[in-house]
Amino acid sequence: MNPAAGQERLAPVVVIVEDEPQIRRFVRAALESEGCTVWEADTAARGLIEAGTRKPDLLVLDLGLPDGDGVDLIRDLRNWSGVPVLVLSARSDESDKVAALDAGGDDYLTKPFGIPELLARVRALLRRAGRGGDMPPVFAFGPVEVDLARRQVSRHGEAVHLTPIEYRLLSQLVANAGRVLTHRQLLREVWGPSHVEHAHYLRVYMAGLRRKLEDDPAMPRHILTESGVGYRLAV
Amino acid sequence: MNPAAGQERLAPVVVIVEDEPQIRRFVRAALESEGCTVWEADTAARGLIEAGTRKPDLLVLDLGLPDGDGVDLIRDLRNWSGVPVLVLSARSDESDKVAALDAGGDDYLTKPFGIPELLARVRALLRRAGRGGDMPPVFAFGPVEVDLARRQVSRHGEAVHLTPIEYRLLSQLVANAGRVLTHRQLLREVWGPSHVEHAHYLRVYMAGLRRKLEDDPAMPRHILTESGVGYRLAV
DNA sequence: ACCCCGTATCAAGATGGCGTTAAGAATCGC
DNA sequence: GCGATTCTTAACGCCATCTTGATACGGGGT
Numbered sequence: 001m002n003p004a005a006g007q008e009r010l011a012p013v014v015v016i017v018e019d020e021p022q023i024r025r026f027v028r029a030a031l032e033s034e035g036c037t038v039w040e041a042d043t044a045a046r047g048l049i050e051a052g053t054r055k056p057d058l059l060v061l062d063l064g065l066p067d068g069d070g071v072d073l074i075r076d077l078r079n080w081s082g083v084p085v086l087v088l089s090a091r092s093d094e095s096d097k098v099a100a101l102d103a104g105g106d107d108y109l110t111k112p113f114g115i116p117e118l119l120a121r122v123r124a125l126l127r128r129a130g131r132g133g134d135m136p137p138v139f140a141f142g143p144v145e146v147d148l149a150r151r152q153v154s155r156h157g158e159a160v161h162l163t164p165i166e167y168r169l170l171s172q173l174v175a176n177a178g179r180v181l182t183h184r185q186l187l188r189e190v191w192g193p194s195h196v197e198h199a200h201y202l203r204v205y206m207a208g209l210r211r212k213l214e215d216d217p218a219m220p221r222h223i224l225t226e227s228g229v230g231y232r233l234a235v
Numbered sequence: 236m237n238p239a240a241g242q243e244r245l246a247p248v249v250v251i252v253e254d255e256p257q258i259r260r261f262v263r264a265a266l267e268s269e270g271c272t273v274w275e276a277d278t279a280a281r282g283l284i285e286a287g288t289r290k291p292d293l294l295v296l297d298l299g300l301p302d303g304d305g306v307d308l309i310r311d312l313r314n315w316s317g318v319p320v321l322v323l324s325a326r327s328d329e330s331d332k333v334a335a336l337d338a339g340g341d342d343y344l345t346k347p348f349g350i351p352e353l354l355a356r357v358r359a360l361l362r363r364a365g366r367g368g369d370m371p372p373v374f375a376f377g378p379v380e381v382d383l384a385r386r387q388v389s390r391h392g393e394a395v396h397l398t399p400i401e402y403r404l405l406s407q408l409v410a411n412a413g414r415v416l417t418h419r420q421l422l423r424e425v426w427g428p429s430h431v432e433h434a435h436y437l438r439v440y441m442a443g444l445r446r447k448l449e450d451d452p453a454m455p456r457h458i459l460t461e462s463g464v465g466y467r468l469a470v
Numbered sequence: 471a472c473c474c475c476g477t478a479t480c481a482a483g484a485t486g487g488c489g490t491t492a493a494g495a496a497t498c499g500c
Numbered sequence: 501g502c503g504a505t506t507c508t509t510a511a512c513g514c515c516a517t518c519t520t521g522a523t524a525c526g527g528g529g530t
Binding site for chain 1: 516518522527
Binding site for chain 3: 059105198199204207210211217218225227228
């Protein structure tokens with residue numbers, strides 16, 4: 001079993017071992033833009049310590065370190081850790097690649113490299129290590145949860161069925177939660193520009209949403225009407 | 236029980252998908268010198284079949300195939316297999332690398348490449364796949380079990396025969412279990428982009444799946460219809 | 471008090487989507 | 501080529517959803 005299976009970690013943890021501050025910052029910024037938590041080390045010795053203490057999901061390693069060969073670091077690391085290792089190097093000699101990979105490296109990228117390729121290879125390694133998927137974003141107000149990705153709405157934990165128009169209407173409210181949406185705005189987004197005058201539709205369907213989502217439809221606490229203007233979703 | 240569990244496989248099995256016979260022989264010789272058992276395919280369609288029947292430990296894939304994009308092959312493969320994929324390509328554009336890796340590829344090697352590097356990367360992929368886990372091979376809901384790797388479906392333990400389209404439809408549902416799939420999404424994935432309007436097909440084939448998989452096809456408990464939107468597989 | 475406008479709720483009819491079956495066409499394996 | 505499987509297409513009844521009209525409520529202005 002995977003020992004990390006139980007503990008939910010939202011952001012992958014990455015350790016960078018790289019002596020040039022410029023490249024370190026460069027790579028750090030890229031990884032953080034992917035949502036990673038990043039720790040740095042500028043020597044091989046420090047790198048091993050960081051790999052031990054931070055329990056990273058990925059190690060990005062430059063071969064050219066001041067205090068030792070990066071290949072030795074990998075060999076050492078592999079005695080006690082299976083963390084994926086992405087090797088960066090200025091040397092493009094095939095023998096270097098073979099040595100680093102056979103020592104236990106998982107991928108080898110030659111400088112200069114592009115950030116998109118680096119990130120794609122990082123994603124590939126994290127995916128295979130089992131840290132690919134993250135949680136779907138769910139929006140909640142009161143007892144109601146809206147899962148936009150699964151197109152599913154629940155109230156008090158139980159699934160609630162919404163018709164297509166009801167769902168579109170709720171989506172608009174959620175997307176602009178807290179803000180007032182005018183009748184015209186809602187009608188245009190849900191029914192299209194030609195139905196902008198049929199404010200009656202809104203009343204019918206808002207009643208439906210309240211009946212399905214509010215605890216007391218007569219005293220709505222979240223789907224509020226701004227009389228003469230429109231509707232608002234209170235958070 | 237898993238029939239392959241007892242039989243010790245000493246030699247890794249590799250499938251090569253490559254249309255140029257010269258490179259195919261070249262790569263094959265190299266892999267066999269490493270002690271691999273090698274199977275070949277010269278088209279994308281054939282490659283998928285080989286990947287399904289040979290149960291390889293690694294897939295070596297050339298992107299430039301005569302009958303389809305290799306990236307599509309990876310995406311298809313990833314619906315039912317977690318086998319490591321090493322991509323070979325004549326194109327060194329960064330966007331090609333990113334596309335192939337994000338589709339599910341594990342490594343990307345640009346032609347021309349040296350045999351030592353190829354083999355080192357192969358060893359790295361086999362090493363990691365050997366100790367790590369692959370995809371959970373069987374997906375279950377209610378009385379139904381779907382073995383994506385063996386392309387086999389059973390209900391109450393008994394094998395159920397599905398036609399190709401039925402199986403692809405079910406694959407899509409399983410791959411997005413719990414999520415609502417719109418008519419257009421399903422039609423595009425199963426019949427192709429040109430049949431996006433033929434929603435009737437879906438009704439016919441969903442009826443077929445329900446007849447074969449649901450205990451009471453008239454009251455489906457797992458293959459649910461989201462009226463006006465699409466379908467969803469309930470877990 | 472009364473009227474008026476905006477709102478809430480209910481219900482019935484219209485519409486189009488959906489499930490099902492079956493028959494002809496196409497494809498595949500032998 | 502031939503038989504069998506699979507796919508496409510059409511037809512029909514049913515039902516969820518949408519539309520539309522009717523009715524009631526409530527506050528503000530005259």
